[in-house]
Amino acid sequence: MIKEITCIICPKGCKAAVEIEDMQIKNISGLSCKFGQDYVESEAIHPTRIFFSVIPIIGAKNISVLPVRTKKPIPKDLLKRGMNEIRGIKLNPPIKMGEVIIKNFLDTGTDLVASRDAEPDIDDST
Amino acid sequence: MNIKHVDVAVVGGGAAGMAAALRAKKAEIEDVAIFEWASELGGILPQCIHPGFGLDYFKENLTGPEFIQRFIEKVGESRITVMTDSTVIELEAGCPNKLLVSRSKLGLEEVRAKTVILTTGCRERGRFNLNLSGDRCAGIFTAGTAQRLMDIDGIMPGKRIVVLGSGDVGLIMARRFAQEGAEVTGVFEIMPYPGGLQRNVVQCLEDYGIPLYLGKTVIEVRGKKRVESVIVADVDENFNIISDTKTEVKCDTLILSAGLVPDWRLPRILPPAKGIDIDDRTSGPVVNDLFETSMPKMFAAGNFLMVNDTVDDVTFQGELAGESAAESIKFDDMRTNRIEWRDTVPGEGIRFVVPQKFSGKSDVRFYLRVKRPMEKVWIEIPEIGKRFFKKIVRPAEMVKIDLRAEDINDTPRLSFNLSVLKRRGKN
Ligand SMILES: Cc1cc2nc3c(=O)[nH]c(=O)nc-3n(C[C@H](O)[C@H](O)[C@H](O)COP(=O)(O)OP(=O)(O)OC[C@H]3O[C@@H](n4cnc5c(N)ncnc54)[C@H](O)[C@@H]3O)c2cc1C
Numbered sequence: 001m002i003k004e005i006t007c008i009i010c011p012k013g014c015k016a017a018v019e020i021e022d023m024q025i026k027n028i029s030g031l032s033c034k035f036g037q038d039y040v041e042s043e044a045i046h047p048t049r050i051f052f053s054v055i056p057i058i059g060a061k062n063i064s065v066l067p068v069r070t071k072k073p074i075p076k077d078l079l080k081r082g083m084n085e086i087r088g089i090k091l092n093p094p095i096k097m098g099e100v101i102i103k104n105f106l107d108t109g110t111d112l113v114a115s116r117d118a119e120p121d122i123d124d125s126t
Numbered sequence: 127m128n129i130k131h132v133d134v135a136v137v138g139g140g141a142a143g144m145a146a147a148l149r150a151k152k153a154e155i156e157d158v159a160i161f162e163w164a165s166e167l168g169g170i171l172p173q174c175i176h177p178g179f180g181l182d183y184f185k186e187n188l189t190g191p192e193f194i195q196r197f198i199e200k201v202g203e204s205r206i207t208v209m210t211d212s213t214v215i216e217l218e219a220g221c222p223n224k225l226l227v228s229r230s231k232l233g234l235e236e237v238r239a240k241t242v243i244l245t246t247g248c249r250e251r252g253r254f255n256l257n258l259s260g261d262r263c264a265g266i267f268t269a270g271t272a273q274r275l276m277d278i279d280g281i282m283p284g285k286r287i288v289v290l291g292s293g294d295v296g297l298i299m300a301r302r303f304a305q306e307g308a309e310v311t312g313v314f315e316i317m318p319y320p321g322g323l324q325r326n327v328v329q330c331l332e333d334y335g336i337p338l339y340l341g342k343t344v345i346e347v348r349g350k351k352r353v354e355s356v357i358v359a360d361v362d363e364n365f366n367i368i369s370d371t372k373t374e375v376k377c378d379t380l381i382l383s384a385g386l387v388p389d390w391r392l393p394r395i396l397p398p399a400k401g402i403d404i405d406d407r408t409s410g411p412v413v414n415d416l417f418e419t420s421m422p423k424m425f426a427a428g429n430f431l432m433v434n435d436t437v438d439d440v441t442f443q444g445e446l447a448g449e450s451a452a453e454s455i456k457f458d459d460m461r462t463n464r465i466e467w468r469d470t471v472p473g474e475g476i477r478f479v480v481p482q483k484f485s486g487k488s489d490v491r492f493y494l495r496v497k498r499p500m501e502k503v504w505i506e507i508p509e510i511g512k513r514f515f516k517k518i519v520r521p522a523e524m525v526k527i528d529l530r531a532e533d534i535n536d537t538p539r540l541s542f543n544l545s546v547l548k549r550r551g552k553n
């Protein structure tokens with residue numbers, strides 16, 4: 001199988017053609033330097049991304065949804081499951097940035113955490 | 127009317143504004159105040175929930191809200207006056223500068239400030255800047271508005287999406303829509319190359335299998351109440367529509383991501399005779415290497431100065447403006463008034479250079495944008511006989527050139543020119 005991967009390490013954005021057999025890299029062509037090599041190798045076999053999204057939060061100041069992220073990147077093919085995993089959750093303030101929302105997210109060993117503080121909305125007109 | 131006196135008035139509480147205020151405070155300026163139109167500090171970043179921020183400044187991969195909360199916390203700990211829900215509606219340059227601030231429930235307030243730092247950010251070009259014809263129906267959003275709706279207010283703007291323009295915000299929103307299960311039909315870009323950063327093309331479009339159509343644009347919107355479809359067409363090299371390529375694309379939402387321009391809605395209110403000089407190339411103010419505008423004691427930084435790719439650059443610019451403002455208070459006009467400012471010139475292949483003026487007395491970082499993508503080029507500065515090699519340059523990626531004072535001390539001007547690397551043996 002040939003996988004096309006664009007290197008994003010530098011602005012040049014070389015397009016690599018990676019030949020893969022049984023989860024092993026046989027050959028990489030199209031890169032201009034060795035920095036791209038490492039990135040493309042891991043991207044070809046086990047690509048990862050930081051998962052991020054928002055979760056509804058009730059009664060918070062300034063926001064109706066709370067931004068969340070995984071602390072570390074998780075396998076790319078889990079991103080969709082991640083969206084399903086958080087569906088239906090509702091949060092309440094106060095929440096602190098970095099607070100764990102879901103521990104060991106999708107058994108990846110990394111936690112889903114809050115990306116910002118959320119304070120309760122106190123109506124100052126009363 | 128209540129009159130308030132401050133040393134430094136920062137207009138706009140985004141990354142640039144907070145960085146400027148913190149730096150001025152660090153230089154031991156007594157009264158530093160930030161005026162922010164919104165109800166919280168942060169500017170655009172609280173709605174940029176994706177990672178990719180702070181790689182340069184914090185050497186960490188943060189989301190927008192995480193990056194900006196670090197600054198909000200620092201501002202909270204320093205003795206900076208923060209006025210949210212406070213819009214600066216009028217600005218009159220002078221000694222001191224006068225600002226008229228509208229403070230929602232509290233009414234109008236006049237502020238006299240020794241120095242002013244303008245960090246009002248940028249705004250998105252809308253439908254009417256794009257000459258987009260057709261029906262006036264609901265369902266057309268700028269990318270930033272859609273982002274705010276989804277990631278602050280929790281409202282999904284639509285289900286079948288067409289994105290016009292491949293600026294970073296548009297690419298990022300294409301991904302957000304796809305994540306949330308919307309169908310993103312495609313991103314249409316009139317230029318022959320993408321407008322956003324390469325990493326966004328990969329991580330936002332390629333990751334989600336969203337097609338990017340280059341050399342194509344949306345020419346018409348159709349729909350009775352809500353958008354029902356758009357007409358797309360190819361353009362030739364002069365950007366004329368090729369009529370027989372017109373196709374209808376069904377969608378309920380059109381997202382506009384066709385460029386950002388510095389937000390002048392505020393300073394335009396200045397009396398014209400006393401206005402700030404504008405650089406037509408950046409659409410921002412002309413500044414010297416202290417980031418001081420043509421009005422003494424009035425500084426600028428961040429996206430208001432020029433549209434930046436990364437918040438890291440915005441932050442560095444804010445810090446420089448804050449430091450300069452502090453210095454101009456401490457040493458009064460000693461530095462700025464007695465300097466003969468010299469010009470920088472965007473030469474061959476270069477769209478703009480910031481700062482537009484330099485003194486030759488200090489080290490300067492120059493920010494450049496090129497006109498079109500090119501490989502293997504030199505950026506040459508003939509006046510000082512220096513040149514810098516770049517493997518590739520793209521309009522989407524700011525080029526930064528650092529020059530030392532000793533190198534630019536004697537030259538009356540600096541011009542920056544792109545030249546293609548010539549093969550040995552030829553010419
Ligand atoms: C969608 C999107 C995605 C991005 N992605 C990335 C990324 O992945 N990585 C990265 O490094 N950078 C990214 N950037 C760029 C970066 O976020 C911005 O360059 C930076 O945040 C701009 O900061 P600023 O302070 O100049 O402007 P802003 O953040 O826009 O702040 C300007 C502030 O001024 C206020 N204001 C305006 N007029 C007035 C007035 N008259 N009175 C009072 N207040 C006023 C506004 O309310 C606003 O709060 C992205 C930007 C956007 C829009």
Ligand code: SF4
Nearest residue numbers: 007010013014033036
């Ligand atoms: S392979 Fe090297 S030159 Fe090519 S994009 Fe990657 S880092 Fe840049």
